[in-house]
Every structure is written in C-alpha cells, then in structure tokens.
Amino acid sequence: MNAKYWLRASVVLLAVGFNALSVKAQQKPNIIFILTDDLGYGDIGVFFQNQRKASGDHSQPYELTPNLDKMALSGARFTQQYANAPVCAPSRASLITGLNQGNASVRDNQFDKMLENNYTVASMLKTAGYSTTAIGKWGLQGVKEEGPDWPAHPLKRGFDKYYGYMRHSDGHEHYPLEGLYRGKKQVWDNYKEVSAGLSKCYTADLWTAAAKKWIIDHKNGKEAAKPFFMYLAYDTPHAVIELPTQAYPVGGGLKGGLRWLGDAGHMINTASGTIDSYMYPEYANATYDDDHNPATPEVPWPDTYKRYATAVRRIDDAVGDIRQLLSDLNIADNTLVIFTSDNGPSIESYLPADFVPNHPTFFGSYGPFDGIKRDCWEGGLRMPTIAAWPKHIKAGEVVNTPSMLSDWMPTLADAAHIPAPARTDGVSLLPCLTGTGKQKQGLVYVEYFEGGKTPDFKEFEPGRRGRKRNQMQAIRMGDLVGVRYAIKTADDDFEIYNAVNDPKEISNLASKPGYAKIQEAMKAKVLQVRHADAEAPRPYDTVPVPADKVEGRLLPGLFWEYYAGKFPWVAKTDGLTANSTGTSKNITGNEAGHKPGMVCYHGFIKIPADGHYTFSLQVSGKAYLRLHEATLIDADFGYQPGTVLTQTVNLKEGAHAIALYYLLPESGMPKVTLKCTDQNRIDISGKNLVFFSH
Known part of the structure; x- marks a missing residue:
C-alpha cells in the first residue's frame, strides 16, 4: 500500500x-x-x-x-x-x-x-x-x-x-x-x-x-x-x-x-x-x-x-x-x-x-x-x-x-x-x-530462564522428564524448531525437531546427515535477533554477533527508499510502497529532496576484525536503527532531536546487516549522523557501509 x-x-x-x-x-x-x-x-x-x-x-x-x-x-x-x-x-x-x-x-x-x-x-x-x-x-x-x-x-x-x-x-x-x-x-x-x-x-x-x-x-x-x-x-x-x-x-x-x-x-x-x-x-x-x-x-x-x-x-x-x-x-x-x-x-x-x-x-x-x-x-x-x-x-x-x-x-x-x-x-x-x-515470514524466537524442571510425567518423552530448565532458548526455522535447555555457552548444540511432522518432539534430527548447517544457522541466528539485558543475564550475552553470509559483489553505500506522507512515528515499511528508491554512498536524509516522509536505509556494515564497536546516532527528526534483527538504537519515542545516542556491541569480522529508518523533521533541514567506531575510537562507518549487488 x-x-x-x-x-x-x-x-x-x-x-x-x-x-x-x-x-x-x-x-x-x-x-x-x-x-x-x-x-x-x-x-x-x-x-x-x-x-x-x-x-x-x-x-x-x-x-x-x-x-x-x-x-x-x-x-x-x-x-x-x-x-x-x-x-x-x-x-x-x-x-x-x-x-x-x-x-x-x-x-x-x-x-x-x-x-x-x-x-x-x-x-x-x-x-x-x-x-x-x-x-x-x-x-x-x-x-x-x-x-x-x-x-x-x-x-x-x-x-x-x-x-x-x-x-x-x-x-x-x-x-x-x-x-x-x-x-x-x-x-x-x-x-x-x-x-x-x-x-x-x-x-x-x-x-x-x-x-x-x-x-x-x-x-x-x-x-x-x-x-x-x-x-x-x-x-x-x-x-x-x-x-x-x-x-x-x-x-x-x-x-x-x-x-x-x-x-x-x-x-x-x-x-x-x-x-x-x-x-x-x-x-x-x-x-x-x-x-x-x-x-x-x-x-x-x-x-x-x-x-x-x-x-x-x-x-x-x-x-x-x-x-x-x-x-x-x-x-x-x-x-x-x-x-x-x-x-x-x-x-x-x-x-x-x-x-x-x-x-x-x-x-x-x-x-x-x-x-x-x-x-x-x-x-x-x-x-x-x-x-x-x-x-x-x-x-x-x-x-x-x-x-x-x-x-x-x-x-x-x-x-x-x-x-x-x-x-x-x-x-x-x-x-x-x-x-x-x-x-x-515472521520470526519465532524465545529465550527464558527458570530454575525448575520439566515435570516427570510418564506421558512426556523419557529424555525430558524431570529435566533441568535453567537458561533456555527456542527458535523456529521453517518447519524446524531448535531447543536448548540448561545452556552453558553459545556453542551448546540445539536439539532440532520437525515441529509439523513431529509435534511431540520425539526424533532429534541434530545428529542426522545434513543438519550440521541448520545447527550452525540456528546458533548464529539466536545471536543476531537479540540484545543483552543486564536484568536478565544470559551465558551468551558477551559472545560476538556473527556476520551475515552474503553472496554477490559488495559495493560502497546503502540502498534507500523514500516514503511520502505524514507518519505518526518511525514506521515499519511492511505493506507500504516506496515513492522513490536509490543508492547512496552517504546518509544525508536528503535523498528524496525536502519532502515530508521517511527515508529507510538498508545494507551492511563491514566489520574489519572481531571486537567491540560503538554505534552513535544523531538526527533531526526521529529514527530507529536495527543491527540484523536486534534493536540497536531507538531514537523515536521520546527522542529529543539532536541528542546523540550510543550503543556498543561485540561483533565478528564480516558484513553485518543494518537498517536505519529516518523520519524526516517537520521543519528544518534533514540531518543524520551515523557513526561506528572501533575500540580505538576510529570511525569505520564511512568506507565500511556497503550493499551487495543484486
């Protein structure tokens, strides 16, 4: 629409x-x-x-x-x-x-x-x-x-x-x-x-x-x-x-x-x-x-x-x-x-x-x-x-x-x-x-901690009767669901079940031929869809977030899409049709000229080495920034234009998907300053914003 x-x-x-x-x-x-x-x-x-x-x-x-x-x-x-x-x-x-x-x-x-x-x-x-x-x-x-x-x-x-x-x-x-x-x-x-x-x-x-x-x-x-x-x-x-x-x-x-x-x-x-x-x-x-x-x-x-x-x-x-x-x-x-x-x-x-x-x-x-x-x-x-x-x-x-x-x-x-x-x-x-x-397609993802056990019901599968819960995760990919109980590290394997054909989760497919890549994908995905919360600590909170596996030639800049109109908040673009699109080597907010609406940028940031990276965002208007599928910076509800917001995250070397939604200001010039600095406070964002050529 x-x-x-x-x-x-x-x-x-x-x-x-x-x-x-x-x-x-x-x-x-x-x-x-x-x-x-x-x-x-x-x-x-x-x-x-x-x-x-x-x-x-x-x-x-x-x-x-x-x-x-x-x-x-x-x-x-x-x-x-x-x-x-x-x-x-x-x-x-x-x-x-x-x-x-x-x-x-x-x-x-x-x-x-x-x-x-x-x-x-x-x-x-x-x-x-x-x-x-x-x-x-x-x-x-x-x-x-x-x-x-x-x-x-x-x-x-x-x-x-x-x-x-x-x-x-x-x-x-x-x-x-x-x-x-x-x-x-x-x-x-x-x-x-x-x-x-x-x-x-x-x-x-x-x-x-x-x-x-x-x-x-x-x-x-x-x-x-x-x-x-x-x-x-x-x-x-x-x-x-x-x-x-x-x-x-x-x-x-x-x-x-x-x-x-x-x-x-x-x-x-x-x-x-x-x-x-x-x-x-x-x-x-x-x-x-x-x-x-x-x-x-x-x-x-x-x-x-x-x-x-x-x-x-x-x-x-x-x-x-x-x-x-x-x-x-x-x-x-x-x-x-x-x-x-x-x-x-x-x-x-x-x-x-x-x-x-x-x-x-x-x-x-x-x-x-x-x-x-x-x-x-x-x-x-x-x-x-x-x-x-x-x-x-x-x-x-x-x-x-x-x-x-x-x-x-x-x-x-x-x-x-x-x-x-x-x-x-x-x-x-x-x-x-x-x-x-x-x-x-949506995302089915659950994380939860509870110190008890699954009940020892004879109706349940023997392997999970009385099983200690502690840190748990579940993720769904297609018909397959991955489940981990009593997680100690990010390397712990998921049990993998076909949730459609095997709803009781009887047959663990994790060790079957061909499921090693699914295991790898699940372990990467659960790190990409979340951010740590100090009040709900997890054993994988400090693990570097894996990069995306992208195909095609990476080119400098980002894709952008402009949506005309007066929006009540920084909006999801699902169901909307962009009025204009393009690519840009710099984020300015001026890609569509001085018109009311929202500009959305999609692409990757190329991380040169494993480590901690700090993202900072300052805008006139309002904005929202995702890294993969995790919230990185929310500069929308209650945001005072011109305020600098920062977030530090541990990243693996490689290309990481980012999406920036920028709601243009009702008056004044559009202005967006997005930076990513490494642990030495060196700004890597300019030459490392890339998109792949599809």
Missing part, C-alpha cells in the same frame, strides 16, 4: 493531531483481544479435546468448549502460534509492545516490572482514533508505587479506561473481597480501589460483566462513532482453581448472560449464592476409567479437575456472551475478536492439601506436545489462538503459518490501516487471516 494512499484513506486526522475522526476511520474494525491465563493449547475442543471425546476412550476425560468451537468454525484457528515466553509477565509484555524476548524489557520472571514507556498496541490504536480499554489482569505497572503513582498504569500506556487487578499476585485469587484461598485482593477502577463493593464477585464473571457494560456504554455514548480496542485479560484458569457462585445466567448479549448491576455488594448478577460452589453438571458427576480396565467400575473425577474444567467452561460461556452482545448491537461484522492464552498449562492449583495435585495430564491440556508453563517445549509455548471477523475471515479457516503473540501488534495496525512502529518485531498476520496480500 502506498504511503500516500495510507494517509489519504485512513489517517487524514494526522494533520490535526488525531483530535478529529475522519469518515474513513469509522470503517476501521472494533478489536477485542481476549487473553486467558495458563490455558493450554489442548484445553480447547477444536484443538484437542474434541479428539479425546471422539476416541470413545473412557480413560481420557475431556473438557467442553462449545462457544470457542463455534467461534473457530466461524473464523480461523491458529495451529502454530507461539507465546513469546512460557510465563505470563514477559509473554503479556511482548504482546502489548510487539517485541520478542530478544528485544523486550520485561523478561524471565519479572512480575510487576514497569512496562517501558514506549509504543504499545493501545497507544498505537489510540493515535489512530480508537477508544481503548483494558479489563482484568495487568501485572506490568512497576512494583513500589500505588494508584496514580504507578509508573506503568494502563492509563499511562495508551488505555483510556482500566478496570481490574493491577498486581500480578492479585490474579492468584478469584474472589477479591473474600480472598477465600489467597487473601483479599485489590481491584482498581482507573486510579480508584473498589474491592469493598465486590462481595461474591468471581473475577471471570466480573471482568465479563465489566466488558459488556463498557461495550454498551461506548455504543450509546458520545464516542460511538469511534472504533474501539478492548484488551480483556482473564486471570483464570491460572492459580487457585476456584468455582463461580452459580450457573452462568441464561441467554447472552443484551437480554441475558452476565450483567453489570452497579450496586455495592451486588455489583453483578452472579454476586449471590455461595462462593466457590458451582460446577457444571457435565463435570459434577463425571466418571472415568482410571485403571484403563473397562471391566472395573469407573471412578469420579477428582474435584481438582472438576474445578479446572468449570473454570475453562466459564471463560467459554463468557466468550459466547460477548459475541452475542456484538450481534445484538449490530457491530459483529465490524469487530475483530481474538482469543488466546499467555503460556502453556500450569501444574499449580493453590488448593488445600486434601485436593489432588493439578496435573495437566488429566485432560492432556498441553495437547499433542510435551511441556507445560515454564517449558520451552511446544506444550509450554503453543497457544490455542482463534480469530473471528465476519465477512473478512473465511469461516473454518486454519492458519498454519508459524507466528507469535508479538505479531498481533502489527496485525492490528494493519487492520486499522496504519503502519506499525518500526520497533515492533512482528509481522502482520492479516494476509493469512483474510487471504488478501502476501504473508510475510
């Missing part, structure tokens, strides 16, 4: 600071992103549970998710979407910022760490004219402050409205006022703590009722002409496996289902009866063949699993309720709804000792894979993702494209007819969802 067309068709309001809503902006879809907590790929009917039911094997208990199955049949399901990390905080941060764990600021187990002050999916869509709201679990606010002083409160990260649990640990309890198993918790309405009025409010019901109320209010309010973005983040089925108070209210949408009453002590229409009491009838009396012997009597499901299945079914009912509301309000056709989870299923239940442990083996919650939450095996990372958008996504679509949660930020930008910020690592999935355009 041409940048001028983008400006003309969708973002006319840029010129007036996005304060007015254009006619075309009304055609942007509403977006509801539903994120569950610790829900496994295998917990959903269409992904795995329906297979267990169809088998007729009474030793395989199964869950029911009729509304999510219906959503998948009317839209698309992703069979190969990955979480960015196998635990909630870094996974959710990557989703919200569009960054993989190689570039993210929230990594490992940094619960409640402040989400960096930069572009988020909410601030991006807000800039494009959306009303934005977050409901449910946050956990990225910053740990010491409270209320208005939280540095990364959702209202400070692009959301107009917030209602939910702010702290990570609050999401471990699902009755905030009673605190039945984990103590009382706080619920925040923007900056006001409101838990005192939430007697008998089961959080899955509370967040659903709040979501419905917000949608109805928006539809009837003064901003009804605006599209909306809702981030609905459930804290179930994670942590203490509690039950709701009663059956899900009949019907759904405007006339039934959950309703917000707004009365203290009776806030929602299920805030009555007995807390932690209701089980779905299908589960309350369910039995199974526990000894794999049809001749012996079946035994009842343990209460732990009746509870777990009920928690999952409650979310399923909520999704059906919300989708019915969209139909009742006549906005379903223009609303993109995405449903997924943050990581694989958990082994935790937080129930008293007389309950049986919560083992994901009971339902096969990890699906046809091995691994659970905190594992970098497929079971810890594959997400049960469904997207529905009537008249845009074909019913029953199956998306086999490998992708990550961080791909949703550029996807939603694409749906909203705006370019994503250049710092985002993902790619738009709209082409594979809608069948329009060519799908760009």
Whole structure:
C-alpha cells in the first residue's frame, strides 16, 4: 500500500493531531483481544479435546468448549502460534509492545516490572482514533508505587479506561473481597480501589460483566462513532482453581448472560449464592476409567479437575456472551475478536492439601506436545489462538503459518490501516487471516530462564522428564524448531525437531546427515535477533554477533527508499510502497529532496576484525536503527532531536546487516549522523557501509 494512499484513506486526522475522526476511520474494525491465563493449547475442543471425546476412550476425560468451537468454525484457528515466553509477565509484555524476548524489557520472571514507556498496541490504536480499554489482569505497572503513582498504569500506556487487578499476585485469587484461598485482593477502577463493593464477585464473571457494560456504554455514548480496542485479560484458569457462585445466567448479549448491576455488594448478577460452589453438571458427576480396565467400575473425577474444567467452561460461556452482545448491537461484522492464552498449562492449583495435585495430564491440556508453563517445549509455548471477523475471515479457516503473540501488534495496525512502529518485531498476520496480500515470514524466537524442571510425567518423552530448565532458548526455522535447555555457552548444540511432522518432539534430527548447517544457522541466528539485558543475564550475552553470509559483489553505500506522507512515528515499511528508491554512498536524509516522509536505509556494515564497536546516532527528526534483527538504537519515542545516542556491541569480522529508518523533521533541514567506531575510537562507518549487488 502506498504511503500516500495510507494517509489519504485512513489517517487524514494526522494533520490535526488525531483530535478529529475522519469518515474513513469509522470503517476501521472494533478489536477485542481476549487473553486467558495458563490455558493450554489442548484445553480447547477444536484443538484437542474434541479428539479425546471422539476416541470413545473412557480413560481420557475431556473438557467442553462449545462457544470457542463455534467461534473457530466461524473464523480461523491458529495451529502454530507461539507465546513469546512460557510465563505470563514477559509473554503479556511482548504482546502489548510487539517485541520478542530478544528485544523486550520485561523478561524471565519479572512480575510487576514497569512496562517501558514506549509504543504499545493501545497507544498505537489510540493515535489512530480508537477508544481503548483494558479489563482484568495487568501485572506490568512497576512494583513500589500505588494508584496514580504507578509508573506503568494502563492509563499511562495508551488505555483510556482500566478496570481490574493491577498486581500480578492479585490474579492468584478469584474472589477479591473474600480472598477465600489467597487473601483479599485489590481491584482498581482507573486510579480508584473498589474491592469493598465486590462481595461474591468471581473475577471471570466480573471482568465479563465489566466488558459488556463498557461495550454498551461506548455504543450509546458520545464516542460511538469511534472504533474501539478492548484488551480483556482473564486471570483464570491460572492459580487457585476456584468455582463461580452459580450457573452462568441464561441467554447472552443484551437480554441475558452476565450483567453489570452497579450496586455495592451486588455489583453483578452472579454476586449471590455461595462462593466457590458451582460446577457444571457435565463435570459434577463425571466418571472415568482410571485403571484403563473397562471391566472395573469407573471412578469420579477428582474435584481438582472438576474445578479446572468449570473454570475453562466459564471463560467459554463468557466468550459466547460477548459475541452475542456484538450481534445484538449490530457491530459483529465490524469487530475483530481474538482469543488466546499467555503460556502453556500450569501444574499449580493453590488448593488445600486434601485436593489432588493439578496435573495437566488429566485432560492432556498441553495437547499433542510435551511441556507445560515454564517449558520451552511446544506444550509450554503453543497457544490455542482463534480469530473471528465476519465477512473478512473465511469461516473454518486454519492458519498454519508459524507466528507469535508479538505479531498481533502489527496485525492490528494493519487492520486499522496504519503502519506499525518500526520497533515492533512482528509481522502482520492479516494476509493469512483474510487471504488478501502476501504473508510475510515472521520470526519465532524465545529465550527464558527458570530454575525448575520439566515435570516427570510418564506421558512426556523419557529424555525430558524431570529435566533441568535453567537458561533456555527456542527458535523456529521453517518447519524446524531448535531447543536448548540448561545452556552453558553459545556453542551448546540445539536439539532440532520437525515441529509439523513431529509435534511431540520425539526424533532429534541434530545428529542426522545434513543438519550440521541448520545447527550452525540456528546458533548464529539466536545471536543476531537479540540484545543483552543486564536484568536478565544470559551465558551468551558477551559472545560476538556473527556476520551475515552474503553472496554477490559488495559495493560502497546503502540502498534507500523514500516514503511520502505524514507518519505518526518511525514506521515499519511492511505493506507500504516506496515513492522513490536509490543508492547512496552517504546518509544525508536528503535523498528524496525536502519532502515530508521517511527515508529507510538498508545494507551492511563491514566489520574489519572481531571486537567491540560503538554505534552513535544523531538526527533531526526521529529514527530507529536495527543491527540484523536486534534493536540497536531507538531514537523515536521520546527522542529529543539532536541528542546523540550510543550503543556498543561485540561483533565478528564480516558484513553485518543494518537498517536505519529516518523520519524526516517537520521543519528544518534533514540531518543524520551515523557513526561506528572501533575500540580505538576510529570511525569505520564511512568506507565500511556497503550493499551487495543484486
């Protein structure tokens, strides 16, 4: 799409600071992103549970998710979407910022760490004219402050409205006022703590009722002409496996289902009866063949699993309720709804000792894979993702494209007819969802540290039962996934599996003929896609980044592309068509003359010898610099023009890919100063900027 067309068709309001809503902006879809907590790929009917039911094997208990199955049949399901990390905080941060764990600021187990002050999916869509709201679990606010002083409160990260649990640990309890198993918790309405009025409010019901109320209010309010973005983040089925108070209210949408009453002590229409009491009838009396012997009597499901299945079914009912509301309000056709989870299923239940442990083996919650939450095996990372958008996504679509949660930020930008910020690592999935355009290949990359072990489940492959985790990595190349556990050095070999033909990762291909080059490529790639973070140290942080293997004759200079228009940020160029292109031996910003827009430079820098090199960047306007696929210098959000930013990196000798995105200043002369100095402070950048002749 041409940048001028983008400006003309969708973002006319840029010129007036996005304060007015254009006619075309009304055609942007509403977006509801539903994120569950610790829900496994295998917990959903269409992904795995329906297979267990169809088998007729009474030793395989199964869950029911009729509304999510219906959503998948009317839209698309992703069979190969990955979480960015196998635990909630870094996974959710990557989703919200569009960054993989190689570039993210929230990594490992940094619960409640402040989400960096930069572009988020909410601030991006807000800039494009959306009303934005977050409901449910946050956990990225910053740990010491409270209320208005939280540095990364959702209202400070692009959301107009917030209602939910702010702290990570609050999401471990699902009755905030009673605190039945984990103590009382706080619920925040923007900056006001409101838990005192939430007697008998089961959080899955509370967040659903709040979501419905917000949608109805928006539809009837003064901003009804605006599209909306809702981030609905459930804290179930994670942590203490509690039950709701009663059956899900009949019907759904405007006339039934959950309703917000707004009365203290009776806030929602299920805030009555007995807390932690209701089980779905299908589960309350369910039995199974526990000894794999049809001749012996079946035994009842343990209460732990009746509870777990009920928690999952409650979310399923909520999704059906919300989708019915969209139909009742006549906005379903223009609303993109995405449903997924943050990581694989958990082994935790937080129930008293007389309950049986919560083992994901009971339902096969990890699906046809091995691994659970905190594992970098497929079971810890594959997400049960469904997207529905009537008249845009074909019913029953199956998306086999490998992708990550961080791909949703550029996807939603694409749906909203705006370019994503250049710092985002993902790619738009709209082409594979809608069948329009060519799908760009994305990157599946995970790094994570956790000191525990993969559970010793007999259902898992013998080689990974009880296996120590420590430093872990996973990278996907085509159908092949490389996995490393307990990494000691950058030279440690990856186990290599065909994730499509061997989803359980049984046959390690690493030692097979022809895979030595794949091993070498994986070891190089995982160093090129990331930068070190002092708060999440890795054993390969100081290893020199390998050079690219390039073919063709290297010539001096860089390729450049000019994109006309008025951009709200330094932008990704995916889906845009350059107005002019060329090559230049120097970076000036004047390649296209003094026109508004953005110039992007691509090429290589030739490093003469192994060592540490310092890059410095100073621009009028704003810019963003990548080295390979890693963020090197971000001179965009909050950047003061003329400021010199530097970054030092350890590089191997050879040609290293660089990309500089330069957003031209609105006034004054373009000016770009990019330098690279070696350890002797000698500037090598001039004669060492090269491009290869294709």
